[in-house]
Amino acid sequence: MFTGIIQKIGGIVALQRSSGAGRLALKAGAWTPPVALGESIAIEGICLTVAEISSAILWFDVLEETFAKTTLGHKKIGAVVNVERAVRAGDFLGGHIVSGHVDGVGRIQAIGRAGADRVVEVTCGAEILQGVVPKGSIALNGISLTVVAVKPTAFTVHIIPHTWANTSLCSARVGDAVNLETDLLGKYVEHQLAAREKSKVTPEQLRAAGFMD
Numbered sequence: 169m170f171t172g173i174i175q176k177i178g179g180i181v182a183l184q185r186s187s188g189a190g191r192l193a194l195k196a197g198a199w200t201p202p203v204a205l206g207e208s209i210a211i212e213g214i215c216l217t218v219a220e221i222s223s224a225i226l227w228f229d230v231l232e233e234t235f236a237k238t239t240l241g242h243k244k245i246g247a248v249v250n251v252e253r254a255v256r257a258g259d260f261l262g263g264h265i266v267s268g269h270v271d272g273v274g275r276i277q278a279i280g281r282a283g284a285d286r287v288v289e290v291t292c293g294a295e296i297l298q299g300v301v302p303k304g305s306i307a308l309n310g311i312s313l314t315v316v317a318v319k320p321t322a323f324t325v326h327i328i329p330h331t332w333a334n335t336s337l338c339s340a341r342v343g344d345a346v347n348l349e350t351d352l353l354g355k356y357v358e359h360q361l362a363a364r365e366k367s368k369v370t371p372e373q374l375r376a377a378g379f380m381d
Contacts, residue, residue: 172312213310215268263312
């Protein structure tokens, strides 16, 4: 589990792709405490497991599905990425609960200004947008953000100067693809409501069971 508070900006130093899988190497400097094998780390909001540590380089195994369904499939060596270690018991929860399981990819449609803040509009598919609500939380490239407004095919977030300067968004441009994960708690609520809707007993069902004439 993660909180969407980016701890480091790292750089991709190697990418290996083959049929069905691949590997990614990340350089993000020293960690305290040191990163361990098997540890979960979010890269651009994607939960990956440390498979190898070589000096200051962390290696991750990456499924082909992850390459295909996230922005990792378009990253190049040298790309700057957001990095967050999994939260531990007792850690400060500064953002919102982020699983690291990306729902899909959106695209930056516009970047504007509101005072010192950046105003970013992101387009995405209906299946993602149904989980986006005004004042709700969303993870964009792993960054915990608050949704300001929702349109039929897009949503808007405001990004403060500190977040803009200290995450991979510092190089964002209109047209860039971004990883999106909607609020986990909202997903559970949506699932429960859908299950309740499906379980409604109709008059026709009661008649068929002999409870109504």
